[in-house]
Amino acid sequence: MEVLLTQLFNGLSGGSILLLAALGLALTFGQMGVINMAHGEFIMAGAYTAFVVQKALGDAGVSLLVSLPVAFVVGGLLGVVLEATLLRRMYHRPLDTLLVTFGVSLVLQQLARDIFGTAGVDVPAPAWLSGPLEVFGFSFPRTRVFILVLAIVAVIVLAALLKLTPLGRRIRATVQNRQLAESSGISTRRTDLITFFVGSGLAGVAGVALTLMGSISSNLGTSYVIDAFLVVVIGGIGQIKGAVIAAFVLGVVQSWVEYSTTASIGKVIVFALIVAFLQLRPQGIYVVRSRSLA
């Protein structure tokens, strides 16, 4: 029972990390169709932002909270620059965006190495997040609880933004039918930019969260980006809720398989399950019905 509960929590926690990494992709890949391999490096940029903010402020308690919005803006701006310079000319060839952004990710990684050095850096967790949280005799790491809460908040804010605000309406309209949206007076160009800003900004936020978990180095992003893409693919294109379910299911399955076998075999088994699942449901958990042939 205890093991079951601990593993369930670890799974949900792993899922929340995946979700944070994938949420931005659900917008830029899921909604806009851009395969942004540099998303991982936006996460890395967020993590380094947390490092810089902490160096500037000194106090670990406040700096984590300050880092979140700053990293959102840093990630977002990187995304906007990428969109405006390279991707805007490539919406009609989504596969090529993968290669272009792979190049961007190589350059950003090398930049990080040249600026921050090849050795990893550390962002100490604030005192209020160190150590375990005791609930009913079970102990959960506070950092993991924090990330779980952060992921849930991010999903709620994003869902509210898409459902309730005029901006969200414009984004959904553009995704569903670009021509019609344009002829209804929506500036799709601006909407694209804003969507990319929000999606990339979420990567920055994920980066701050990851500083609580592991190492901050130039290859931080590469370890998450493929998993994040798989989450969006399983969840189904164009759906936030698909990504949420996919992330948590993947997290729980991964932690369960890892517990009963080993971490290496766990990764291979999970991959096999994903391929099998996509054979059954090639469009993912949620399908947007469309008459388009493409």
Place this chain on the structure above:
Amino acid sequence: MLAVGLLSACGARVDDSSASAGGEGTSCVDTSGPSVKIGFLNSRSGTMAISENTVYNSLKLAADQINAAGGVLGKQLTVVAEDGASEPTIFAEKAEKLIRSDCVAAVFGGWTSSSRKAMLPVFESNNALLFYPVQYEGLESSRNIFYTGATTNQQIVPALDYLKEKGVKSLFLVGSDYVFPQTANKIIKAYAEANGIEIKGEEYAPLGHTDFATIVAKVRDADADAVFNTLNGDSNVAFFKEYKNLGLTPEAMPVISVSIAEEEVGGIGVDNIAGQLVAWNYYQTIDTPTNKKFVEDFKAAYGESKVTSDPMEAAYTSLFLWKGMVEKAQSFAVNDVLAAADGVSFEAPEGTVTVNGENHHIAKTALIGKIGQDGLIYTEWSSGKPIEPDPYLKTYPWATGLSG
């Protein structure tokens, strides 16, 4: 078809003795001029650059010091540096380039066991010299490689001796999923069996693994007296953060690590690892005049904030050992250097080290260290005298049958 026909017409067969004995091992090293070339082969890019750049720096320092003091046999050293790019294939290719195209007298470098194993056949088939500066899993002794880092009986076995002395009765093994941790854990299990230590669990994480929730939960539930950690690289950061966040402390369940040196402590975060144990043969805090000078020179060359660590020291030492061998042999030729190698000794920052001419490792003192609040490592325990290298653990009765 034509090509196959030609192949059979003029190529030597595997069992053709004229081709396989020594092969084309004729050296092209040029020692006629006022200088002689040596090669440095370290990963300057890729995932291992973090560690290997530091080794490159200390090799460079040693070469500069040797040149300033008049060189080797009166010849200045010219360094040819190559990037191994953290890939075994590239290491093999660049080693071949250094030997056959640049004609260097000796090559210094390599870090991962993969890089060494990839380079080994290149050095053997060309009869060239490699100095390898990192602790490793043992069970190897090549005619063409000198191992200046620790082998298992100079690092892992002393660490186990120390734990046993401290009354540790059970261990949990955590490692990265590759050859060094797997071999190390095999040795640890054999030792544990002979000494009545219980192994409560053995977990491997893929290289670069970053989510240690499950593994650390298993460690906590197993409740062993100590954890033996052979994780590599970034995984250590995630592991120790998780370890601390689950409320595990060095007092309750100490972790002894064999791949974390001064350089890595900063990235893991002192807060997360202070008080934990490590096993090496050198720490920056060693209080001898030789080491003080080494640390001073290093900081003067690369900046006050830089730290020195075991592999860096072993690399620095390796260049001076080669110098000693060449001067004893009065020749740069590989066969002369090999013949002169036995007993060459150097007053290294870690203490006196001596080359064992039979297995090409060096005798060195084992030190168990504790990580301090300042991020440096302080000696807790010392073997007192240099331990003779025994890569195949032949002198340990409990280890029979380990080497295959």
Place this chain on the structure above:
Amino acid sequence: MNIRSILSSRWAVLGGFALGAILLMGVAPAVLSDFRLGLLGKYLCFAMVAVGIGLAWGRGGMLVLGQGVFFGLGAYLMAMHLKLADAPASTGVPDFMALISSDGVPWWWEPFRSGAVTLIAIVVIPAVVAIVLGLATFHRRVRGAYFAILSQALAAAFAIWLIGNPRSTGGSTGLNNFKGFFGFSLRDPANRLMLYLIAAGALLAMIAIARQLMVSRYGELLVACRDAEERVRFLGYNPATIKTAAYTVAAVMAGIAGALFVPIVGIISPNDVGIVPSIGLLIGVAIGGRTTLLGPVLGAIAVAWAETSLSEQFPSGWTYLQGLLFMLVVAFLPGGLASLAPTLRDWRKHRRSDTAAGQPGVAAVPEGSA
């Protein structure tokens, strides 16, 4: 287009092949040192993979990001055979296995003691894997992006599996230290020259096969699948079969390239088969011109050569250059260098009369919907 006219002119083709054969098999061995010739042999292996990528990606519109897997399959199969052949006759166990465990040779290694079985497997196993994967994904009409991401995940999983099983795959070191190649000593320079010539011959043969496929009826269908898959389906063809065929040919070429890579380079490790090398194989193809016959070959050789020589001088410079090449070539010159001349011509025409529609160069490379 000039490529088309070259393809269709029989004499020009034969002349081109003769020229290529003279350059690769006559001039290169004469002017290059033993060591540099070995490097060129390695580049030729990458060029073989590039021929297949050009067919599947350039002509078929499938972004094949997992070619490292097929390359790795061929390479590991060959390496297993070479290790078994080198093993001491008394035990039959390769050196690295004897070192790490005493369990003997895994059962699935045993068939590859036979050279004939190995050679057949090098062709058949990548082909079977490609057919299964291809039919599975293309029949389900999995979208291009999905296919690309799945291929990447497959490459990652393959590398993780290799690293995690050192007893049977050599782990992160991979397999190396080969003494002989089908009985011939790999230390003898004469044998190494022969291996290089075999690689050069294999590359020329693959280019010939790719050319035949491109100018055939099948080649037309493949391009049609890339440009308008639904229309091909409406015409009564099955796009899944058409695409799977090209994917399989590309996989077999990658497998053979891997098998030749092993004796030429002397090592195969998981670093050579994961995600990064898989994507790295694409950059040469993109630069050379993915839709052309020779562009991928020349591009792959040029990129591999640039990597060796640049990383000798500036280790971090190569990473920047590789990144910038991906960004600039794919974004601004999707047809690769091969399209440079036509692009410039279009651009001049464009400036003279603003009436022409479409972006220069882009028209030559429509996006596939694999």
